[in-house]
Amino acid sequence: MSEMTFTLDGENVPFEPGQTVMQAALAAGHYVPHLCYHPEFKPHGSCKLCTVKINGRTAASCTMPAEAGLQVESNIEELNALRRTLVQMLFAEGNHFCPSCEKSGNCNLQALGYDLEVHTAGFRHLYPDRPVDASHPDILLDFNRCVLCELCVRASSEVDGKNIFALSGRGINKHLIVNSKSGLLVDTDIALTDKAMQVCPVGAILRKRVGFSQPIGERRYDQRPISAQALDDAPRQADASGNCAACEGTP
Amino acid sequence: MSKKLRVATTSLAGCFGCHMSFLDIDERLFPLLDLVEFDRSPLTDIKHCGPCDIGLIEGGICNAENVHVLREFRKNCKILIAIGSCAITGGLPAQRNHLDLGSCLTEVYLTEPGLAHGHIPNDPELPLPLDKVHPLHEVVKVDYFIPGCPPSGDAIWKFLTDLIAGKTPELGHGLIKYD
Ligand code: SF4
Numbered sequence: 170m171s172e173m174t175f176t177l178d179g180e181n182v183p184f185e186p187g188q189t190v191m192q193a194a195l196a197a198g199h200y201v202p203h204l205c206y207h208p209e210f211k212p213h214g215s216c217k218l219c220t221v222k223i224n225g226r227t228a229a230s231c232t233m234p235a236e237a238g239l240q241v242e243s244n245i246e247e248l249n250a251l252r253r254t255l256v257q258m259l260f261a262e263g264n265h266f267c268p269s270c271e272k273s274g275n276c277n278l279q280a281l282g283y284d285l286e287v288h289t290a291g292f293r294h295l296y297p298d299r300p301v302d303a304s305h306p307d308i309l310l311d312f313n314r315c316v317l318c319e320l321c322v323r324a325s326s327e328v329d330g331k332n333i334f335a336l337s338g339r340g341i342n343k344h345l346i347v348n349s350k351s352g353l354l355v356d357t358d359i360a361l362t363d364k365a366m367q368v369c370p371v372g373a374i375l376r377k378r379v380g381f382s383q384p385i386g387e388r389r390y391d392q393r394p395i396s397a398q399a400l401d402d403a404p405r406q407a408d409a410s411g412n413c414a415a416c417e418g419t420p
Numbered sequence: 421m422s423k424k425l426r427v428a429t430t431s432l433a434g435c436f437g438c439h440m441s442f443l444d445i446d447e448r449l450f451p452l453l454d455l456v457e458f459d460r461s462p463l464t465d466i467k468h469c470g471p472c473d474i475g476l477i478e479g480g481i482c483n484a485e486n487v488h489v490l491r492e493f494r495k496n497c498k499i500l501i502a503i504g505s506c507a508i509t510g511g512l513p514a515q516r517n518h519l520d521l522g523s524c525l526t527e528v529y530l531t532e533p534g535l536a537h538g539h540i541p542n543d544p545e546l547p548l549p550l551d552k553v554h555p556l557h558e559v560v561k562v563d564y565f566i567p568g569c570p571p572s573g574d575a576i577w578k579f580l581t582d583l584i585a586g587k588t589p590e591l592g593h594g595l596i597k598y599d
């Protein structure tokens with residue numbers, strides 16, 4: 170069988186049946202910006218950072234099945250400008266005070282902002298009132314920084330089998346909730362070793378007492394931009410079912 | 421360059437960290453001074469801003485006086501640049517924004533242990549605090565933003581030299597940071 174390919178920004182990208190445009194692109198070493206996509210989980214398709222133009226129409230590359238002959242455009246100013254706006258909206262919508270955030274330097278939202286040269290949120294900041302949940306002895310839940318990617322929801326239900334997190338509400342009222350009677354994290358059976366503890370792309374789910382342990386200059390995205398590092402996390406060889414042995418979570 | 425560019429700088433609800441970082445361009449201040457001269461700035465002690473080419477403002481807007489100074493800069497500067505996290509996001513002072521201002525003042529000056537018999541400062545010379553802290557772009561049009569807390573001397577240098585050279589300023593990996 171001859172290899173099936175589509176083009177991404179003019180370059181041929183091979184794919185296997187069942188792969189999405191994002192999976193095939195990353196596997197072939199082409200970076201497409203993304204925030205809610207994680208190589209180990211079923212795509213959620215909510216952040217739209219991965220929006221590409223396929224045969225002239227915009228689509229989320231993390232959910233779009235790859236097909237032979239597609240013409241995909243990604244790294245063009247028109248799309249990067251849209252991505253910049255999405256990142257700006259996320260910054261304006263939550264409370265992102267990077268200088269006092271333990272995730273700073275290791276944060277995917279911040280790193281996307283760096284890569285896209287986002288200098289300001291531009292919009293009016295909403296400064297929402299979102300009290301933190303510090304009830305758990307080892308884990309801090311800071312809702313101010315949640316970008317509603319549902320990665321913790323997916324990790325907790327699909328990997329940990331615990332269903333600790335969920336999203337509730339719609340539109341601007343959408344928010345992360347904890348599935349316990351009190352609504353507090355301390356009343357769940359979450360453990361530090363849970364997958365849900367490893368997947369948050371921002372500083373919303375944090376291990377206590379380890380903040381700021383890495384010196385500035387040595388944090389993940391101090392070293393290389395996210396566009397260079399996202400490929401390290403991506404599965405290089407996926408079998409037909411989309412499973413992959415090389416998948417490693419982000420630290 | 422025939423005529424030097426006139427530059428004004430000020431700190432509003434900031435900590436002067438961005439100004440310190442500006443001084444961190446070190447000996448590059450000399451080539452910079454071949455290109456620019458300073459108007460109102462903590463470096464000159466000129467108290468009011470005259471017509472300028474570039475205005476650099478650190479710090480957000482937390483009181484009535486900040487608004488007046490910001491408007492003075494906007495009126496006089498052809499290009500207004502917000503420098504640092506506080507000017508761009510409100511920064512640390514804006515972390516009070518989800519709290520009631522009255523209860524903040526009460527807690528800090530009256531009920532906080534160790535501050536017995538204190539009182540909320542009410543000298544008429546003191547500018548009135550605003551209900552919320554605002555980034556500059558919520559009050560006037562801002563032309564450029566140099567993020568960082570503070571941005572490094574290298575980032576400030578790159579940005580200003582790009583701008584003075586007539587290029588769209590770009591920071592790039594290593595120079596762009598929000599912390
Ligand atoms: S979660 Fe990321 S973007 Fe938000 S404050 Fe923390 S470092 Fe900044």
Ligand code: SF4
Nearest residue numbers: 315316318319321369
């Ligand atoms: S807490 Fe983190 S992982 Fe969970 S939805 Fe929010 S941003 Fe995503």
Ligand code: FES
Nearest residue numbers: 214216217219231
């Ligand atoms: S990465 Fe595709 S929608 Fe978020």
